[in-house]
Amino acid sequence: VTDDPAQFSVGYEQVADGAATLITISGEVDLGSVSEFEQALDRAAAQGGSLALDMTALRFMDSSGLRAVLISSERFDTDGRRLAIAVTDDSPVRKLFSMSGIEDRLPLFSRRQDALSFAEGTAE
Amino acid sequence: MEVGNRPASEPLRLDLPVDSDSVAAARPWAGDYADRVGAPREDVELAISEAVTNCVVHAYPEADPSGTITLRAEVSGSTLLLAVTDDGVGMRPNPNGTGLGFGLPLIASVTEQYGVEEATRGGSVVTMRFRRGEVR
Numbered sequence: 303v304t305d306d307p308a309q310f311s312v313g314y315e316q317v318a319d320g321a322a323t324l325i326t327i328s329g330e331v332d333l334g335s336v337s338e339f340e341q342a343l344d345r346a347a348a349q350g351g352s353l354a355l356d357m358t359a360l361r362f363m364d365s366s367g368l369r370a371v372l373i374s375s376e377r378f379d380t381d382g383r384r385l386a387i388a389v390t391d392d393s394p395v396r397k398l399f400s401m402s403g404i405e406d407r408l409p410l411f412s413r414r415q416d417a418l419s420f421a422e423g424t425a426e
Numbered sequence: 427m428e429v430g431n432r433p434a435s436e437p438l439r440l441d442l443p444v445d446s447d448s449v450a451a452a453r454p455w456a457g458d459y460a461d462r463v464g465a466p467r468e469d470v471e472l473a474i475s476e477a478v479t480n481c482v483v484h485a486y487p488e489a490d491p492s493g494t495i496t497l498r499a500e501v502s503g504s505t506l507l508l509a510v511t512d513d514g515v516g517m518r519p520n521p522n523g524t525g526l527g528f529g530l531p532l533i534a535s536v537t538e539q540y541g542v543e544e545a546t547r548g549g550s551v552v553t554m555r556f557r558r559g560e561v562r
Binding site: 333398 | 445446447448449450453454468471472475476479482483528529531532535536
């Protein structure tokens with residue numbers, strides 16, 4: 303446990319009676335922290351069901367994290383499962399998605415609840 | 427603005443080991459300098475993160491405990507200049523990479539100008555320029 307706001311942390315829980323996984327990440331994702339993020343994504347992929355990825359508390363992410371998100375997204379797409387991402391509109395992470403030209407390829411939501419509803423299949 | 431007895435825009439240098447944790451160490455170093463000289467912090471932090479990541483992932487195919495990644499920051503008129511130099515083999519494609527090469531395009535997106543050249547000690551030097559005095 304640390305008070306450093308840059309410290310990466312990941313929360314993992316099953317929601318919707320186990321039909322979906324909610325991963326909540328905060329702090330900063332880069333080369334040094336991405337393996338922990340990838341482990342959570344891999345666990346969700348192995349779990350079955352859909353995934354909501356809450357990045358609203360994430361302060362920073364670079365291409366290391368972007369790569370992990372894209373690989374996971376392609377995996378869920380291939381399996382015909384839903385992956386939804388919550389990221390606030392004015393955050394550096396949202397800007398990263400935009401600059402990378404992949405904003406339109408990912409289901410991005412400004413609010414965590416909307417991403418969760420999409421993942422659970424209760425919203426289109 | 428001064429930091430201690432030194433001008434805020436005095437050139438800085440930081441040597442880092444070839445380690446994934448060096449990426450996180452580089453960001454506040456460059457971000458704080460950007461703040462002091464009026465350059466866009468978010469852009470600077472992303473660019474330095476990508477440049478140091480490239481060094482760690484690509485420039486040292488063999489483990490090199492003595493390898494050093496050197497960061498330099500200086501101001502020239504209305505420009506902040508950052509340079510990231512490795513003393514390994516420079517920027518080469520990683521055969522084990524995923525092929526999702528976002529690093530340099532992202533650096534291109536957030537800088538006024540950037541370049542990659544051979545360094546005198548053998549590796550590469552990535553130079554990145556940012557405009558001071560405006561928020562992008």
